[in-house]
Amino acid sequence: MALNYSPHYQDLCKQMNPYLAVVHVAKEARGISKSLDNRIPSATALDYAARAELPNPKDYPDHRLDRVKNYVVYIEDIEVRSAIVASYEQSLHKNNLVYDYKNIVDEYRQVRVRIVMNILWDNRPHKEK
Numbered sequence: 605m606a607l608n609y610s611p612h613y614q615d616l617c618k619q620m621n622p623y624l625a626v627v628h629v630a631k632e633a634r635g636i637s638k639s640l641d642n643r644i645p646s647a648t649a650l651d652y653a654a655r656a657e658l659p660n661p662k663d664y665p666d667h668r669l670d671r672v673k674n675y676v677v678y679i680e681d682i683e684v685r686s687a688i689v690a691s692y693e694q695s696l697h698k699n700n701l702v703y704d705y706k707n708i709v710d711e712y713r714q715v716r717v718r719i720v721m722n723i724l725w726d727n728r729p730h731k732e733k
Contacts, residue, residue, distance in 0.1 A: 612656035629653045640664055669693055672724055679720070683708055687717045692724060701725045 632653035
């Protein structure tokens with residue numbers, strides 16, 4: 605059974621030994637995955653790297669905010685829930701923890717927003733390790 609390697613990978617194997625070619629493709633795959641905020645599986649990133657192609661970001665939408673909305677659906681206070689979603693959205697945009705209280709002036713409800721945001725931000729799946 606003959607394996608069908610991509611032309612890009614075959615060229616890399618000719619330029620360097622096969623082991624270094626694998627290391628090179630793996631490094632490219634990590635870069636591709638990171639450029640899409642780890643929204644694609646590792647196997648998909650490896651496939652793109654081996655073919656020397658870049659994925660279209662529109663094919664891999666960002667579901668991080670949807671996950672947060674699913675987590676906070678159990679919070680009964682609608683204003684707190686809205687503040688958490690807005691805070692998380694701004695935090696993603698700025699890549700830093702941001703608190704947006706919206707119209708909440710009650711200190712105890714603001715604390716709820718901060719506590720939930722800290723939990724969500726510290727446990728985010730896209731967090732750099």
